[in-house]
Amino acid sequence: MLGFHKIPTVFEYEDFVSCGQSVPYVRLIGESWPMTKERSYFEATALKHQHSLSPKHVPEVYHFDRTMSLIGMRYIEPPHIILRRGLIAGIEYPLLAEHMAEFMANTLFYTSLLYLTTTQHKNAVAEFCANVEICRLTEQVVFSDPYKISEFNRWTSPYLDTDTEAVRNDNNLKLEVAELKFCEKTQALIHGDLHTSSVMVTQDSTQVIDPEFAFYGPMGFDIGAFLGNLFLAYFAQDGHADQGNDRKSYKVWITDTISGTWNLFHKKFTSLWDKHKEGPGEAFLYAIYNNVELWELVKQKYMTELFHDSLGFAAAKMIRRIVGVAHVEDFESITDLVKRADCERRALDFAKMLMKKRRNFNTITDVISAAQ
Amino acid sequence: MLGFHKIPTVFEYEDFVSCGQSVPYVRLIGESWPMTKERSYFEATALKHQHSLSPKHVPEVYHFDRTMSLIGMRYIEPPHIILRRGLIAGIEYPLLAEHMAEFMANTLFYTSLLYLTTTQHKNAVAEFCANVEICRLTEQVVFSDPYKISEFNRWTSPYLDTDTEAVRNDNNLKLEVAELKFCEKTQALIHGDLHTSSVMVTQDSTQVIDPEFAFYGPMGFDIGAFLGNLFLAYFAQDGHADQGNDRKSYKVWITDTISGTWNLFHKKFTSLWDKHKEGPGEAFLYAIYNNVELWELVKQKYMTELFHDSLGFAAAKMIRRIVGVAHVEDFESITDLVKRADCERRALDFAKMLMKKRRNFNTITDVISAAQ
Ligand SMILES: Nc1ncnc2c1ncn2[C@@H]1O[C@H](COP(=O)(O)OP(=O)(O)O)[C@@H](O)[C@H]1O
Ligand SMILES: Nc1ncnc2c1ncn2[C@@H]1O[C@H](COP(=O)(O)OP(=O)(O)O)[C@@H](O)[C@H]1O
Ligand SMILES: [Mg+2]
Ligand SMILES: [Mg+2]
Ligand SMILES: [Mg+2]
Ligand SMILES: [Mg+2]
Ligand SMILES: [Mg+2]
Numbered sequence: 001m002l003g004f005h006k007i008p009t010v011f012e013y014e015d016f017v018s019c020g021q022s023v024p025y026v027r028l029i030g031e032s033w034p035m036t037k038e039r040s041y042f043e044a045t046a047l048k049h050q051h052s053l054s055p056k057h058v059p060e061v062y063h064f065d066r067t068m069s070l071i072g073m074r075y076i077e078p079p080h081i082i083l084r085r086g087l088i089a090g091i092e093y094p095l096l097a098e099h100m101a102e103f104m105a106n107t108l109f110y111t112s113l114l115y116l117t118t119t120q121h122k123n124a125v126a127e128f129c130a131n132v133e134i135c136r137l138t139e140q141v142v143f144s145d146p147y148k149i150s151e152f153n154r155w156t157s158p159y160l161d162t163d164t165e166a167v168r169n170d171n172n173l174k175l176e177v178a179e180l181k182f183c184e185k186t187q188a189l190i191h192g193d194l195h196t197s198s199v200m201v202t203q204d205s206t207q208v209i210d211p212e213f214a215f216y217g218p219m220g221f222d223i224g225a226f227l228g229n230l231f232l233a234y235f236a237q238d239g240h241a242d243q244g245n246d247r248k249s250y251k252v253w254i255t256d257t258i259s260g261t262w263n264l265f266h267k268k269f270t271s272l273w274d275k276h277k278e279g280p281g282e283a284f285l286y287a288i289y290n291n292v293e294l295w296e297l298v299k300q301k302y303m304t305e306l307f308h309d310s311l312g313f314a315a316a317k318m319i320r321r322i323v324g325v326a327h328v329e330d331f332e333s334i335t336d337l338v339k340r341a342d343c344e345r346r347a348l349d350f351a352k353m354l355m356k357k358r359r360n361f362n363t364i365t366d367v368i369s370a371a372q
Numbered sequence: 373m374l375g376f377h378k379i380p381t382v383f384e385y386e387d388f389v390s391c392g393q394s395v396p397y398v399r400l401i402g403e404s405w406p407m408t409k410e411r412s413y414f415e416a417t418a419l420k421h422q423h424s425l426s427p428k429h430v431p432e433v434y435h436f437d438r439t440m441s442l443i444g445m446r447y448i449e450p451p452h453i454i455l456r457r458g459l460i461a462g463i464e465y466p467l468l469a470e471h472m473a474e475f476m477a478n479t480l481f482y483t484s485l486l487y488l489t490t491t492q493h494k495n496a497v498a499e500f501c502a503n504v505e506i507c508r509l510t511e512q513v514v515f516s517d518p519y520k521i522s523e524f525n526r527w528t529s530p531y532l533d534t535d536t537e538a539v540r541n542d543n544n545l546k547l548e549v550a551e552l553k554f555c556e557k558t559q560a561l562i563h564g565d566l567h568t569s570s571v572m573v574t575q576d577s578t579q580v581i582d583p584e585f586a587f588y589g590p591m592g593f594d595i596g597a598f599l600g601n602l603f604l605a606y607f608a609q610d611g612h613a614d615q616g617n618d619r620k621s622y623k624v625w626i627t628d629t630i631s632g633t634w635n636l637f638h639k640k641f642t643s644l645w646d647k648h649k650e651g652p653g654e655a656f657l658y659a660i661y662n663n664v665e666l667w668e669l670v671k672q673k674y675m676t677e678l679f680h681d682s683l684g685f686a687a688a689k690m691i692r693r694i695v696g697v698a699h700v701e702d703f704e705s706i707t708d709l710v711k712r713a714d715c716e717r718r719a720l721d722f723a724k725m726l727m728k729k730r731r732n733f734n735t736i737t738d739v740i741s742a743a744q
Contacts, residue, residue, distance in 0.1 A: 118511055118555055122504040125558075129498035136490045139654065148659040171666040175673060178656060183490055186497075186556050282511065284550060287520040294543040301547060 039212045040069040042131040046214035047073065049189065054106040057099055058208050076200045076207045083206075084196040087233040088240060088333055090250045097260030099206035100199070100226060105268035108219045111189035113283035114273055120280075121216075125186045128215040135183065135215055138192065142320045143182055147174050152325035159341030163348055164323045176355045180312050186216040194225040195317070195328075196233065220306055223265065224313025228351075230258050231371060232318055232330050235347035239334030255368045262307070262364040270299050308358045311367065315355035322348045411584045412441040414503040418586035419445065421561065426478040429471055430580050448572045448579045455571040459605040460612060460705055462622045469632030471578035472571070472598060477640035480591045483561035485655035486645055492652075493588075497558045500587040507555065507587055510564065514692045515554055519546050524697035531713030535720055536695045548727045552684050558588040566597040567689070567700075568605065592678055595637065596685025600723075602630050603743060604690055604702050607719035611706035627740045634679070634736040642671050680730045683739065687727035694720045 044064040051058040063072035086093065113121050145153055147168060155164045167173065191198070192213025200207045234254045237247040277295070278286045289298050321328045322344045331347075334340035350371050361367050416436040423430040435444035458465065485493050517525055519540060527536045539545065563570065564585025572579040606626045609619040649667070650658045661670050693700045694716045703719075706712035722743050733739050 113555060118508040119504050121555070122501045122507065126498040126501035129494045129501070132491050132494040135494065136654075139490055144654075144657055144660060148657065171663065171669065174660055174666065175669055178661075178670065179673075183485055183493070183655070184558050186558055282508075282516075283555070285516055285520065288516060288546055289550075291543065294546065297543065297547055298550065301551075 037069045039131060039134050040064075040071060041066055042128065042134070042214050043210070043212035044071045045127075046189065046191070046211035047071070047209075049111070050103075050107050050191070050208070050211060053110050054103045054208075057103040057206050076209070080200040080202050080205065080207065082197050083199040083201045084229070084233070084329055086201055087196060087230075087254070088236070088330055090237075090240065090245060090247060092250070092253045093201050093203060093206070093257075095204055096201060096206055097257045098264055100208075100261050101264035101268055103206070103208050104194075104219075104222055104226070104265050105272060107191070108188045108222065109269055109272040111216075112187055112219070113281055115276055115279060115281045117280050118282050121186075121282075124189065125216040128189065131213075131215045134192070134213050135217070138213060139182060141325050142316055143177055143180070146320045146324040147177065150325075153323060154325070154327070155323045156331075156337055156341040156344055159337060160323070160344060160348075163345055167319065167323055167348075167352070170352065172356055173352055176312065176358075177316060180218070180220075180309070180316065182217060182221065185218040188216065188219050189214060190217045190219060190222045191225075192217065192221070194222045195229040196226070197329075199226075218309055218313070220309030220311075221313045223262070223306070223310035224315075225317050227258055227261065227310060228314030228317035229321075229328070230254055230261070231314065231350070232321060232328055232347055234258075234371065235343050235350070236328075236330035236334065239331070239336070239339045239343045255371070259364045259368055262310070266303055266307075270303065273299060304362075307364075308361070311354055311358035311361060315351040315358070318347055318351035319355070322351075409441045411503065411506050412436075412443060413438055414500065414506070414586055415582070415584035416443045417499075418561065418563070418583035419443070419581075421483070422475075422479050422563070422580065422583060425482050426475045426580075429475040429578050448581070452572040452574050452577065452579065454569050455573045456568040456601075456605070456701055458573055459568060459602075459626070460608070460702055462609075462612065462617060462619060464622070464625045465573050465575060465578070465629075467576055468573060468578055469629045469636055472580075472633050473636035473640055475578070475580050476566075476591075476594055476598070476637050477644060479563070480560045480594065481641055481644040483588075484559055484591070485653055487648055487651060487653045489652050490654050493558075493654075496561065497588040500561065503585075503587045506564070506585050507589070510585060511555060513697050514688055515549055515552070518692045518696040519549065522697075525695060526697065526699070527695045528703075528709055528713040528716055531709060532695070532716060532720075535717055539691065539695055539720075539724070542724065544728055545724055548684065548730075549688060552590070552592075552681070552688065554589060554593065557590040560588065560591050561586060562589045562591060562594045563597075564589065564593070566594045567601040568598070569701075571598075590681055590685070592681030592683075593685045595634070595678070595682035596687075597689050599630055599633065599682060600686030600689035601693075601700070602626055602633070603686065603722070604693060604700055604719055606630075606743065607715050607722070608700075608702035608706065611703070611708070611711050611715045627743070631736045631740055634682075638675055638679075642675065645671060676734075679736075680733070683726055683730035683733060687723040687730065690719055690723035691727070694723075 041064075044061055047058060048061045051060050059074035059076055061071060061073045064070070065072075083093070083096070109115055111121075111124065116124070141152070144150075149168065153164070155161075191208065191211045192215060193210060194208070198208060198210045200209060234251060237251050237254070241247040277284075277289075284298055289295055320326070322331070331340055331344055334343060353370065354367070361370075413436075416433055419430060420433050423432050431446035431448055433443060433445045436442070437444075455465075455468070481487055483493075483496065488496070513524070516522075521540070525536070527533075563580065563583045564587060565582060566580070570580060570582045572581060606623060609623050609626070613619040649656075649661075656670055661667055692698070694703070703712055703716055706715060725742065726739070733742075
C-alpha cells in the first residue's frame with residue numbers, strides 16, 4: 001500500500017485501493033482467485049505489534065479502518081526504496097544485516113514461548129488462526145504448486161523445462177519439503193512474507209512493511225524468506241554484470257550480508273533469551289535449566305534446529321520463485337533468456353541441495369561456500 | 373463424572389457436582405489451586421466430536437448445560453470398571469489393544485491435516501486454544517514440576533530420594549523433555565489425559581471418557597499417555613504378585629497389549645490415510661505424492677516420527693507419576709513401601725532411558741525387550 005501520515009483524502013483512499021491493499025482477490029492472478037479482505041486486519045494488527053517490538057524498523061500505524069480495509073501508517077519517505085530494487089541496481093546497504101537481525105530477533109523472540117506465558121501465547125495463536133486463507137495461499141504457492149503440475153506455475157521456457165520436471169519427480173526433495181510442517185508449528189508471530197520487496201531501505205534505515213501474511217508459525221519461515229531472497233539476488237548478479245561492473249565485489253557484499261544476518265540474529269536472539277531467562281516465558285523455566293552447561297546446551301540445540309529450519313524454508317522460497325506462480329524481478333529483469341535461465345538453474349540446483357542436505361550444515365559460512 | 377441417560381433429577385445434579393466435574397479448582401490439590409470451570413465445555417465438545425469419530429468407544433452426549441458445567445452422557449453400565457482397577461486386579465481384556473488402536477486412529481487421523489483442510493484445521497485449533505488453562509496445568513505437572521523442586525512433588529520417601537534428585541540433575545533428560553514441544557505442535561485434537569483411568573472396560577467393551585484436557589496438540593501425547601500407563605501397570609505387577617498368582621503371565625498380556633496397541637494403531641492409521649489419500653487433507657496432496665515408492669516413504673517417515681514422539685511422551689507420563697504431584701493407584705496400592713519403591717525405581721529408570729534413547733528404537737518389540 002501507499003502510506004500517508006496526514007488525514008487521508010479521497011484521492012489517497014483511491015490510491016490505496018488501487019495499490020491492492022484491499023482488493024478481494026490475489027493481485028498477481030486477478031479476480032479469478034478471490035482472497036479475503038480481512039487480511040488487512042491482520043496486517044494492521046501485526047504491524048502495530050511488530051512496531052512495538054522493533055520500533056526502528058517498522059512504520060507506526062496511525063489509523064486502521066476495518067470496513068474500508070484501510071491502514072494509515074507512517075510514510076516511508078524517499079530516498080527509501082524497495083530493497084529488491086537496490087539489490088538489482090547493485091547498491092550496498094552496510095547496516096542491512098544488523099537491522100534485519102534486530103527486527104527478526106525482536107519480533108520472533110518476544111512472540112515465542114521463550115518470552116510469553118502459555119496463556120498469552122495460545123490467545124495470540126487463536127487470534128491469528130483466523131488469517132487462515134492467507135496461510136492456505138502460502139501453503140499452495142510455496143509448498144504445493146511447485147511440486148506438481150499447476151496451471152499457475154511458470155518458468156523460463158524452454159530452457160528450464162527439464163529442470164522443472166525434475167523438481168516434480170524428485171522424491172527426496174518432496175519428502176524434505178513436507179518435513180518443514182509449515183501449518184502445524186505455532187512457534188512465534190511471523191511476518192509471513194519477508195522477502196526483499198517487503199523491506200524498504202536507505203544507507204542507514206531499514207523498514208519492514210506488508211505483514212499481511214502474519215500468523216503464528218515457524219520462525220524459520222521468516223529467516224528463510226529473507227536469506228533465500230538474498231541468495232536469489234546473489235544468483236541473479238551474473239545476469240546483471242556488464243562491462244562497467246562485473247558485480248564480483250557486490251556478490252561478496254551479498255554473501256557477507258547473508259552471513260551477517262544469520263550470525264547477528266543468532267547473537268541478538270540468544271542475548272534476548274539470556275536477558276529474559278528468569279522472565280515469564282514458559283518453554284524453558286529457569287528453575288529447571290538453571291545450570292551453566294545445560295543452559296548453553298539448550299540454546300545450542302534450539303538454535304541449530306532453527307538454523308536447519310531456516311535453510312529449509314530458504315530453499316523452498318527460492319524454488320517457488322523459479323518454478324512457481326510468482327517470480328522475482330531479480331531474474332525477470334535479465335532480458336537475455338539464456339542468461340536468465342542459467343542464473344535460475346544455478347539458484348534452483350543450490351536450493352534443491354540445500355533442502356535435502358540442510359541438516360549437514362553447521363555454519364552459514366559453509367552454506368555460502370556451497371553456493372559459490 | 374457420573375453419567376446418566378434419563379432427564380436428570382436434582383440428586384443427579386448434586387451427585388455430578390460432588391464428583392468434581394465442575395469444581396473450580398484442581399481436585400487433587402484443593403481450593404488453593406483454582407481451575408477454570410470452562411473445561412467442561414471443552415470436555416463436552418471433545419466428547420461429542422470423538423463420539424462421532426469413534427462411536428463404539430466414546431459415550432454419547434445427550435445434554436450439556438454450560439452454566440451448570442453439566443454434561444449428561446450415556447451411562448457406562450456395570451460390569452464396566454475403570455481400566456486401571458482391572459490392571460491392578462490382573463484382569464485380561466482381549467480386545468483392549470484393538471479398541472484403543474481404533475479410538476486413537478480415528479480421533480487423531482480425522483482431526484489432523486492428513487484429513488482436514490487447512491481452513492477446517494485452523495478453525496478447530498483456534499477454538500481449542502481457549503482451553504489454555506488446562507494445557508498450562510499439563511505443562512506444569514507433566515513437563516516442569518518433576519524436573520525441579522516443587523511443593524507439589526512427592527515420591528516414595530526416603531527410598532526414592534536420590535532417584536528424585538537424580539531426575540532434577542539429569543541434563544540430558546531435561547534437554548530431551550524440552551524437545552517434545554508439547555505447546556507448539558497443533559497436530560490433531562488430542563484427548564489430553566489418556567491414562568488408564570480415562571478408560572472403562574469389560575471383556576468386550578472399551579469406553580474412553582473424560583477428555584477435559586482436549587486441545588490441538590501432538591498426537592504422540594495421547595498414544596504415549598496410554599502406552600506409558602500400561603508400562604506403569606507392567607512395572608507394578610511384581611508388587612501385586614503373591615503366592616496365588618506370580619503375575620508372570622499377566623505381565624506377558626500387558627506387553628502384548630502394548631505392542632498390539634501400537635501395531636494396530638499403525639495399521640489402522642495408515643489404512644485411513646490410504647483410504648483418504650485423495651481426500652480433502654492438505655498435508656500431503658495426492659497430486660504431489662502420487663508415486664508408489666514415495667507414498668510409502670512419506671508414511672514411513674511420518675509414522676517413525678510419531679513413534680518416537682509417542683515414546684518420549686510415554687516416558688514423560690511415567691516419570692511424572694513417580695516423582696510428580698499425581699501418582700497412580702498401580703503403585704499406591706502396593707502397601708509394602710520397599711517393594712513399591714523398587715517397582716517405581718525400575719519404571720523410572722526405564723522411562724529415563726526411553727526418553728533419552730527413544731530415537732534408537734525401531735519397533736515396539738524392541739522397546740518391550742528393553743523393559744524386561
Ligand atoms: N509506509 C509506506 N511508506 C511508503 N511507501 C510504502 C509504504 N507502504 C508501502 N509502500 C509502497 O507500496 C508498495 C506496496 O505496498 P505493500 O504493503 O508491499 O503492498 P502489497 O501487499 O500490495 O505488496 C510497496 O512496495 C512500497 O513501494
Ligand atoms: N458415562 C459414565 N458412565 C458411568 N460412569 C462414569 C461415566 N463417566 C464417568 N464415570 C465415572 O466417574 C468417574 C469420574 O469421571 P471422570 O470423567 O474421569 O472425571 P474426573 O475429571 O473427575 O476424573 C470415572 O472414573 C468413572 O468411574
Ligand atoms: Mg508487498
Ligand atoms: Mg500487502
Ligand atoms: Mg478422570
Ligand atoms: Mg473430568
Ligand atoms: Mg478428569
